[in-house]
Amino acid sequence: MASVATQLFAPPRRIAAEVVRQHVEQAAFLWAQRDTWSLEDPPDEAVIAEIGQRLEINLDGLRIAGSAAWPFVDRQLEDFPDKGEFFVAGWMAIEQGDAKRVESTIDAARQAVERRGLAGALSWHKPQKIGKLVRDWLGAHDALLRYLGVAACAAHDVDPKQLLRRLVRDPDADTRALSLRLAGRLKRTDLAQEMEAAMEATDDTVRLWAGWALSELGFGDLARTELRKAATAGSPDALPALRATVKAGPEKEVRAWLGGLMRSSDTAPVAVRGIGMLVDRSVLPWLIERMREPHVAEAACAAFLELYPEAREETKLFTVDPAELGPESARRFGDQVVRLALPDNVGAWCVRLSQLP
Template sequence: MKHIIDNIIQQHAEEAAFLWLLRTNAVRAPHYALKDLAKLDERVEAHLDGLRVAGESGWELCKTALGTEENGEVFAASVMTCESGIESRIQAVCDVVQQKPELSAGLISALGWIPFDQVASQAQRLLSAELPLQQMVGLAAYAAHRQDPGPALKDALSSTDLILKTRALKAAGELGKTSLIPAIKAELTAEDLACRYWAAWSGALLREPAAIPVLQRLAESGHFKREQACAMALRRMSIDQAQAWLRSLASSPEMLRLVVQAAGVTGDPANIPWLIQQMSDPVLARVAGESFTMITGIDLAHDDLDTNRPEDFEAGPTENPEDENIELDPDEDLPWPNPQLIEQWWVTHRLPFTNGTRYLLGKPITVDSLHEVLRTGRQRHRIAAAIELAMRQPGTPLFNTNAPGFRQQALLQAR
C-alpha cells in the first residue's frame, strides 16, 4: 500500500514540474487565451494539492527532485517550502539556487504563484539578505505581485551586482515607478547590454523619450531581445515615425522577419497588402498571418482563411542525425495563411479600417478596447494590450499576464 501511495505522490511531483514547464511556454504562446491558461494552471494547482496532502512525504520527494537541477522541480519544491515556512526547507532550496543561479526562475515563479500575503515575510527576508542573488529573488517576488518593495528597489538600481541591478531596472517599469526615471536614464548607456535593454524597456513603459533611440539601436544590432526592443520602440512612436523606421529596416534582407512582426505591432492597416504578399514566402507566411490577425482580429483557422503546410517546407530540427539545426520552429503554433483567400477577405472587409490609425484585434486602440483584449485575447495579444495600457497610464503597474490564470481572471472581473 505504501508503495502505491509513494508512486502517486511521485506522479504529483513529476506532473507539477512538467506542467510548470508547459506553462512557461504557454504564457507567450499565440494559441493560448486566458481561459486556456487558467485551465492549465488549475491542473498545476491540483498536483500541488496532492503534494500538500502528502505532507512530509511530499516534501521529501520534492527535496530529492531538486537534485535534477531543473526549474520545474525547483518550482514544485519551492511552493512546498514557501507555504510551510520551515526555515530548513527554505534554506535547502536557496542553497540549490545559489549553486546554480539559473534555477532562480523556479523559485521566483513559486513566490509569484502563492498569494502575496502568504509569502510577503519570506520575500522581505530575501530582499534583506546579504547575497545579491537572494535579494534579486526577493525583489522579483515583489514585482511578480506588483507590490512596492520600498527603498530596496532604489538601492538595487545602484548595485554593482549586474543580475540584481538588471532585475531592479525591469521591476521599476513593471511597478510604474515614474519617480525612478532619473536612475533609469542613467543606465541607458550602460556597458552591460542586459542593463541597457531593461533600462530602455522600462523607460519606454514610463514614457521616457530618451529610451526610444536606445531600443531602436538594440533592435538593429541583433540584440537577443531585438523583437521586444523593436515592439517597445514602435509603441512609443507616431504612425509616421514607425512607418519611416520600418521602411528603413526593410531595406536589409536579414531584418525582413522583424519588419513583418513589427507591422502587426504598429497596427496600421496600410501595411496589410504588403503583409499579404509576404504570406507567399513559407519562411515568413505564418508570422505575416499573425501580424494580419494582430491588426484585423481575424482568426485565420476559425474563419477558414488558412491552408496546409507546404509539403517541401522544413523548420526546426529534423530526424536527420547530420542536421546541425537544433532550433525549434518559432512559428510552430501559428496557422498557415492562405494568401488568396485572405486577399479576397481584405477586398471585402477593408472599408471599416482607416490607414494611419492603430488597431489591435480589429478595433482602434483605446483604453476600453485594451481592457477587452486583456479579458478575451490570446496571450501575445494580451501582453501587447498590457504594455499599451501601462504606456497610456504612467505610474500604473503593468498588468501581469504571467500570473496564475485563475488570479488574473479574478483581478479582471474585479475591475
C-alpha cells in the same frame, strides 16, 4: 471529549505514494509547460489559463500529501534540476513555511544556475505568504536573494518604495535590470534620473530595461536609439524592446524605421513583427503576402495573431508543417516545429469575417 480522543488516537493518514509521485511530476511538467507557453509570441492566454487550472489541481494534491511529498520532490530535483522541478521544490518549501527547505532549494538553484522556477514559485503564492521572505531578501548581501525579492515584487506588482531606489543601482546586473523593469512598470517617475543614468551602463540588458522603463514613463525619445538597437539584436529581450520602440512612437517615424528594416533579409522579420504591433488591420493584405515568404513567414504569423487574436480558434488557418507552404519553406525550417499561417486560408477567412453582421 470523545471526538477529541478520536482525533488524538486516530491512525496516521495513509498516503498513496504512487499518486503523490504523479502529482509531483505533473506539477513540474505543467508549470514548465505553462512557462514555455507564456514565452510564445504572442502568448495564448486561454491555453495558459487552462494549464494553470490543471496545475492547481496537482498542487492541491501536494497540499494534502504534505511532508510525504518531499522524497519525491527531492528525487525529482536531483534527477532533473530544471525550472519545473525547482518550481515544485520552491513552492512546497514556501507552502509549508520550511525555512531550511527554502534555503536548500535556493542553494540547489545556485548550483544549477536556474532561478526561473523559483521566481515562478514566488509568483504562485500570495504576497501575504511570501512577504517576510521578500522583505529580508531585498536587503540581503546575496545577489540571488535580491534578484528573487525583486522578481516576487514584479510578479505581484508590489512597490518596494525606497528600497527600489537602491535596487535600480544594484551592483548585480541581473538584479539591476529587473529592478529597472519594475520601476518602469510601476511608473516610478521619481526614478527617471536613475533610469537615464543606467542608459550608460556597460551591460546590454541593463541599458535595454533602463530604456524600456523610460519609455513607460513617456520619455521614449531618450531611449529610442538603445531600444532600436536591442530590437534588432536577436537577444531574448528583443521582443519587449521592439514593442517599446513601437509604443514610444511617433508612428510616422516608427513606420519609416520599420520600412528601412524591410530592406535587409536579416532585419525584415523584425519589421514584419513590428508592423503587427501598430494594431492597423488595413495592413492585412500586405501581411498575407509576407506569409508566403519563408524568411518572414513566422513573424507574419505572429503579427497576424496580434491583429486578430480571435483567429486562434480557427485551426485550419495554421500549420506546424512548413512543407505545406512549399519546398522553400520546408528547406528553410527543416525539422523545426514552427507555427505558420496558411495565407490562402487566412485570406478566405478574412473575407468571410468581413461579411458577418
